[in-house]
Amino acid sequence: MPSLLDEFELKGLKLKNRIVMPPMCQYSVKAKDGIPNDWHFTHYTSRAVGGAGLIIMEMTDVEPAGRISDYDLGLWSDEQIPAFKRIIESCQSYGAKVGIQIAHAGRKAEDAEVPVSSSAIQFSDQYKKPRELSTEEVEEMVKKFEAAFERAVKAGVDTIEIHGAHGYLIHQFQSPLTNKRTDKYGEDKALFGVEIIQAARRVMPESMPLIMRISAVEYAEDGYGVDYAIELAKRYNEAGVDIIHVSSGGESNSGPSNSGPGYQLNLAKEMKEALHIPTIAVGRMEDPKLCEEAIREGKADLVAVGRGMLRNPYWANEASIVLGGKPLTPEPVAAAYSIR
Numbered sequence: 001m002p003s004l005l006d007e008f009e010l011k012g013l014k015l016k017n018r019i020v021m022p023p024m025c026q027y028s029v030k031a032k033d034g035i036p037n038d039w040h041f042t043h044y045t046s047r048a049v050g051g052a053g054l055i056i057m058e059m060t061d062v063e064p065a066g067r068i069s070d071y072d073l074g075l076w077s078d079e080q081i082p083a084f085k086r087i088i089e090s091c092q093s094y095g096a097k098v099g100i101q102i103a104h105a106g107r108k109a110e111d112a113e114v115p116v117s118s119s120a121i122q123f124s125d126q127y128k129k130p131r132e133l134s135t136e137e138v139e140e141m142v143k144k145f146e147a148a149f150e151r152a153v154k155a156g157v158d159t160i161e162i163h164g165a166h167g168y169l170i171h172q173f174q175s176p177l178t179n180k181r182t183d184k185y186g187e188d189k190a191l192f193g194v195e196i197i198q199a200a201r202r203v204m205p206e207s208m209p210l211i212m213r214i215s216a217v218e219y220a221e222d223g224y225g226v227d228y229a230i231e232l233a234k235r236y237n238e239a240g241v242d243i244i245h246v247s248s249g250g251e252s253n254s255g256p257s258n259s260g261p262g263y264q265l266n267l268a269k270e271m272k273e274a275l276h277i278p279t280i281a282v283g284r285m286e287d288p289k290l291c292e293e294a295i296r297e298g299k300a301d302l303v304a305v306g307r308g309m310l311r312n313p314y315w316a317n318e319a320s321i322v323l324g325g326k327p328l329t330p331e332p333v334a335a336a337y338s339i340r
Contacts, residue, residue: 004292005325008053008302010242010278012207013159015053015302016095017328018295019316022245022282022304023058023101023161023213027071034061034074036083041090044098047309048091051316051328054302055091056099056161056211057084059168060152062144065112066104066169075102075148075155084155092156094330099159099211100152102145102200106130106169107178118172118179118192124253135183138192141169146199153204160200161211164193164236167250171215174232175251177223190235201240211280212236213245216267220252226267230274237277245280245304246271259283262290269299280304288319 002008008015021044028039036057044055060073067074074080088098107117107130116137117130133141145162152160164170172178173185173192185192193212200210214236216229233244246268249255256263264283272279281300285291286308294300308315317328317337327334 001296001298003323004288004295004303005320005323011209012205013097013209015097017051017053017316017320018302019051019053019291019319020280020302020304021047021052021055021309022306023056023163024306024310025058025068025072027069029071031071031073033080034064034067034072034076035080036073036087040073041087044087045090045094046313047316048094048096049329049333050309050312050314051320052096052309053316054097054099054159056101056304057087059101059103059163060148062102062104062141062148065109065115066106067112068105068108068110070111075100075151076144078151081151081155084152088156092158097158099157099161100155101161101163101213102148102152103163104141104145104169106172108167117169118181118185121178121180123167132181135185138185142192142195142199145196146203149200150203153208157208159209159211160204161213161245162193162196162200162241163213165213165215165245165247165250167215170196171250175218175224177218177220177251190232193232194235194239197236197239197241209242210240211243211245212241213247215248215250216246216264216271217248217256218251219249219254219256221254223251226270230271233271233275237275243278243280243302244271244275245282246300247282261285261287262294265294265299268294272298272300278302282306286315288322291319292323
């Protein structure tokens with residue numbers, strides 16, 4: 001079996017190791033009009049210097065009203081492309097591959113005047129009540145996703161991730177808890193996600209793999225579980241998804257009974273065994289030995305380290321050393337790990 005430090009290759013994507021920096025919103029107050037700034041440049045480039053194999057840039061939205069906050073990133077305009085391109089090229093110069101997570105917050109768009117969703121169901125008393133999108137508006141939303149995917153490709157990404165987890169718009173359509181529609185998008189709750197995947201494949205190079213993040217379990221009363229998620233993922237795979245990024249939660253204020261190290265790892269294992277496609281495990285995977293075990297035991301193909309990389313930009317480098325590998329950083333930094 002491969003190890004955490006081994007290369008990973010799928011289609012035209014070749015990673016130097018199996019360590020992923022997952023998308024994590026920065027909510028930078030200096031971000032204007034969805035455009036990444038110097039904070040984002042430093043944030044992502046530092047993790048590339050630190051040795052991460054794949055960096056997935058944070059949730060980037062397809063329209064202004066689709067952001068969680070007004071400080072989030074977006075790709076609804078060609079004017080936003082150059083700032084993303086600058087970051088991507090910098091990260092790639094250090095050997096990292098880069099993706100962008102494309103999304104819409106739906107009813108969780110906190111700063112939207114009137115958020116939209118699959119149905120007019122409020123997430124909680126702390127959130128605004130959303131407006132239900134008409135069938136025509138849903139079809140138009142798919143086009144907005146397609147335009148954002150095309151801009152991501154123009155910015156130079158190596159891969160794209162679609163955000164279908166954590167209670168955001170795609171999740172709102174795929175969940176029986178939040179989708180009470182009577183049109184085609186209610187009769188087939190995976191349809192919105194499928195059409196967005198098809199839109200991505202229309203504009204992505206054939207050699208570029210497509211990632212989708214989904215919540216495997218909702219944790220809500222009467223919420224769906226992993227069996228339902230597997231059926232969703234099968235539909236998404238048939239539509240063009242190559243890798244499943246396995247998370248959980250989002251449609252409820254409830255959570256798992258245990259959220260300790262690797263608490264979602266078995267979900268990734270179940271999805272991998274059922275789908276026979278690569279999976280990314282995520283969720284308190286800060287321990288390099290736990291990450292190594294996950295790869296060696298075949299529970300996942302890639303491991304995403306969020307909190308660990310927020311605390312330490314050089315997490316990947318130090319994980320390599322702990323596991324008996326070489327420093328992953330450029331020579332001036334790597335020298336600090338050598339005894340001379």
